[in-house]
Amino acid sequence: MNDSHNQRERERDRNEWLCLRCQRGDRAxxxxxxxxxxxxxxxxxxxxxxxxxxxxxxxQDIWLQVFxxxxxxxxxxxxxxxxxxxxxRTAWRQRGRPPAAEPxxxxxxxxxxxxxxxxxxxxDAEAVHWALARLPPQQAELLVLYFLxxxxxxxLSQVLEIPIGTAKSRLHAARRTMRAALHxxxxxxxx
Amino acid sequence: MTPKDxxxxxxxxxxxxxxxxxxxxxxxxxxxLFERRLSPRQRLGLLLxxxxxxxxAIALTALAVSEPxxxxxxxxxxxxxxxxxxxxxFLACGRxxxxxxxxxxxxxxxxxxxxxxxxxxxxxGFGALAARDPERLAGLLVxxxxxLLAAVAFLHQRGRASELRLREELLRARLRPAG
Numbered sequence: 589m590n591d592s593h594n595q596r597e598r599e600r601d602r603n604e605w606l607c608l609r610c611q612r613g614d615r616a617x618x619x620x621x622x623x624x625x626x627x628x629x630x631x632x633x634x635x636x637x638x639x640x641x642x643x644x645x646x647x648q649d650i651w652l653q654v655f656x657x658x659x660x661x662x663x664x665x666x667x668x669x670x671x672x673x674x675x676x677r678t679a680w681r682q683r684g685r686p687p688a689a690e691p692x693x694x695x696x697x698x699x700x701x702x703x704x705x706x707x708x709x710x711x712d713a714e715a716v717h718w719a720l721a722r723l724p725p726q727q728a729e730l731l732v733l734y735f736l737x738x739x740x741x742x743x744l745s746q747v748l749e750i751p752i753g754t755a756k757s758r759l760h761a762a763r764r765t766m767r768a769a770l771h772x773x774x775x776x777x778x779x
Numbered sequence: 780m781t782p783k784d785x786x787x788x789x790x791x792x793x794x795x796x797x798x799x800x801x802x803x804x805x806x807x808x809x810x811x812l813f814e815r816r817l818s819p820r821q822r823l824g825l826l827l828x829x830x831x832x833x834x835x836a837i838a839l840t841a842l843a844v845s846e847p848x849x850x851x852x853x854x855x856x857x858x859x860x861x862x863x864x865x866x867x868x869f870l871a872c873g874r875x876x877x878x879x880x881x882x883x884x885x886x887x888x889x890x891x892x893x894x895x896x897x898x899x900x901x902x903x904g905f906g907a908l909a910a911r912d913p914e915r916l917a918g919l920l921v922x923x924x925x926x927l928l929a930a931v932a933f934l935h936q937r938g939r940a941s942e943l944r945l946r947e948e949l950l951r952a953r954l955r956p957a958g
Contacts, residue, residue: 613884
């Protein structure tokens with residue numbers, strides 16, 4: 589727990605450092621920033637835009653916005669939520685408006701976690717990746733933020749532009765849906 | 780480190796990777812954003828103020844020096860100030876030509892410094908005129924207003940740069956112990 593907290597803090601320090609150097613006009617820092625963030629942003633955008641070419645076009649657009657807006661980032665410590673907010677807005681603009689919160693599909697609802705054991709399979713990257721592809725994009729984007737950057741509830745609510753309470757309940761629902769998806773797949777394999 | 784020991788984040792990213800070629804292409808496009816290479820047309824466009832600046836500076840200095848002794852000192856000073864402005868354009872544009880690219884942040888710093896320098900010189904000129912002819916006072920006031928605006932922009936820029944540098948140093952120190 590402490591390790592993960594330290595890791596997160598260190599990651600924030602690094603992001604802040606990169607952002608400050610970019611704001612001072614350090615070209616090497618800009619290259620480092622792109623190198624550090626192009627893959628997570630692409631992964632995030634792909635959950636909203638499954639088409640590879642669309643996702644690549646969105647990614648380029650996102651970076652152009654980052655370049656234009658980086659100088660005005662007031663709190664470089666919150667670089668990650670800022671980047672994801674830009675990415676999310678761009679991806680949804682390309683895809684069309686985000687749908688109103690959809691209830692998870694009936695099939696997934698029918699498989700509540702019987703054991704109550706929290707996420708033992710959620711350390712299995714392939715299983716998580718597989719399940720993300722089967723979730724509604726609104727839940728998938730939330731869980732990607734959770735898995736990739738372990739964003740806090742306040743940060744999640746900032747990125748998704750919803751109140752913290754809503755972010756909390758959506759995260760809970762998304763985790764439950766994902767668990768159900770994993771269980772249903774597991775059951776299918778067993779039978 | 781076995782694959783399982785790697786953070787989940789990295790393992791997830793590996794499952795939907797950005798192609799190496801696409802990644803290289805994207806990074807190269809983005810690297811150019813920060814520092815834009817000058818096109819041949821832009822180079823030509825910069826060559827003109829560089830040459831004009833140098834020639835102007837030489838001619839005006841020569842004129843200021845070779846004026847007859849009866850020439851008022853204010854005229855001589857004005858010629859020297861104009862020569863200085865020519866020299867600035869020569870140095871600024873020559874530097875860009877030599878570098879071959881526009882650096883958005885650093886060149887913005889140069890611009891605010893130049894704005895402050897020019898408006899200060901302008902105010903000094905108007906000050907000298909107003910000292911002899913009080914009707915020129917309005918010109919001096921307008922010039923001082925521009926100087927003030929340029930000084931605010933300059934100080935803001937410098938203050939921001941110092942703040943960023945300080946925060947950057949603190950972070951560098953914090954990041955160092957863990958490597």
